[in-house]
Amino acid sequence: MKSDVVIVGAGPYGLSLAAHLQAQGVKTRIFGRPMDTWVSHMPAGMHLKSEGFASNLADPQDEWTLRTHCKQTAQPYQDTGLPVSLQCFQEYGLAFQRRCVPDLDRRDVTDIEQTAAGFAVTLADGERLITKKVVLAVGITHYAYIPDQLAGLPGDLVSHSSAHADLSRFKGRRVMVVGAGASALDTLKLLLDSSVDAELVARKETLRFHAPPGKGPRPWMDRIRAPMSGLGPGWRSRLCTDAPLVFHAMPERFRHEVVRRHLGPAPCWWTNSDPVLHARKHLGTSIRQVSARGGMVELELAGASGERTVSVDHVIAGTGYRVDLGRLNFLDPGLRARIQTEAGSPRLSANFQSSVPGIYFVGLSSAASFGPMTRFAFGARFTARRLSRHLARTAAKPSPVQDTIGLAPRRLAVPSELHTS
Ligand SMILES: Cc1cc2nc3c(=O)[nH]c(=O)nc-3n(C[C@H](O)[C@H](O)[C@H](O)COP(=O)(O)OP(=O)(O)OC[C@H]3O[C@@H](n4cnc5c(N)ncnc54)[C@H](O)[C@@H]3O)c2cc1C
DSSP states (O other): OEEEEEEEOOSHHHHHHHHHHHHTTOOEEEESOTTHHHHHSSOTTOBOSSOGGGOOOOOTTSOSOHHHHHHHTTOOOOSSSSOOBHHHHHHHHHHHHHHHOTTOBOOOEEEEEEETTEEEEEETTSOEEEEEEEEEOOOSGGGBOOOHHHHTSOTTTEEEGGGOSOGGGGTTSEEEEEOSSHHHHHHHHHHHHTTOEEEEEOSOSSOOOOOOOOSSSOOHHHHHHSOOOBTBSSHHHHHHHHOHHHHHHSOHHHHHHHHHHTTOSOOOGGGTTOHHHHHHEEOSOEEEEEEEETTEEEEEEEETTEEEEEEESEEEEOOOBOOOGGGOTTBOHHHHHHSOEETTEEOOOTTSBOSSTTEEEOGGGGHHHHOGGGGSTTHHHHHHHHHHHHHHHHTTSOSSOOOOOOSGGGGGGSOTTSOOO
16 A cells, blocks of 8 residues: 555644645545543643643644634633643544544554665554655654653552553552652642542752733733743743744754753643642652562652651652653664664754655654744644645655755754755
8 A cells, every 4th residue: 555645643743734734635644543642641630731722733724723622512712711621622632633634544553664665654453555754743652751760660660640541540549749840740639639648759949830821911011021922921932933943943952952941841820729739749859769669669758858768559750751762662773773863852854854854753753853832732733834835745756855954054954864955
């Protein structure tokens, strides 16, 4: 079976790109379980951090927005100031898929290798297809990060926060959450809501919560000082959403620093005011030693209030995600080795193309190239528009394809295999 473009992954990025490619008549196949990260890897009861207007998948006409979905299903919606529930976003994403990408194939991709005929893509049931171009829209779960100190524990004693959609299974057990970001705080809150005996430790002494949206229109002075963007208010965020190609042209070190620091782990504003949560989190606390003993985890903790040892049934690492191509085990090792990286992330052209012509990365994998926006659903529109135009121009042509790098300063950093114009 032949196809011009294969998209691996059916989250917000894969689905948005598929909707755009179909509209442009590009022969596309898309694989994966729809919205699986949101359905199976986020805790039930969670709310999104992004505002309603910034929580859209993208179709070419901008018709199937969260606002439209909520209107059609008679659910409350506001552009800002009304947290979007996980359940609402899941339903919206699945409705978008049925409406805009009905031909989705739910099989997982288990292997991709480069052959003389093109890229050979193997599916979970062993079927193989050949394609000229592959877009890896594989999202965040492959990159779940557990610090070395905890990673050595037996699998039944430690897990990453992304492993749990249903935290009620911990009822009657004692759980320690590690981390200072939204995943960690959300997990703690939802554990406590399920009457689980849970605590949280984090090395950070203070948490920077996402600012709550104001009520009504913002004063003009505020709007000048911190203009609104899809990543929240502030000039930095605004630059990230309005100028991803300028970001792409910046030196490598600068880009990595911005992605690391800007919008780093920050819990939601509504977890800040919860007094129960407040009492169960221990900031400025480091884990000195971890050991497994009699089916329990023993943690030696050191913090401002001294040292103590606690024994828990399970540790949940709410320690985020780190892009590392080595984790994409469905990529043939030879192919993976030819993809040039910058600190674990693929080096990408201004059209999302890696150093292997015909292999593209979007979403979190592209954040080091296009900035923090592509870590969030808000970046799906920019990505789908730009990449679909490029693929529509080049899809029928054999690789290597003519690529563009967008802005002059970045020419210096472009991998030599990529053609520039
Ligand atoms: C706790 C938490 C809260 C978050 N809150 C927000 C928020 O409020 N707003 C926001 O914009 N973002 C939020 N994010 C980030 C969010 O994950 C991304 O915005 C979004 O999921 C990116 O979409 P994606 O399509 O790139 O990736 P994903 O949603 O991760 O989708 C990738 C898809 O690829 C599939 N896949 C992977 N490998 C294969 C394979 N080999 N074969 C087939 N399919 C495969 C996966 O199953 C998945 O369905 C949050 C993340 C976390 C962890």
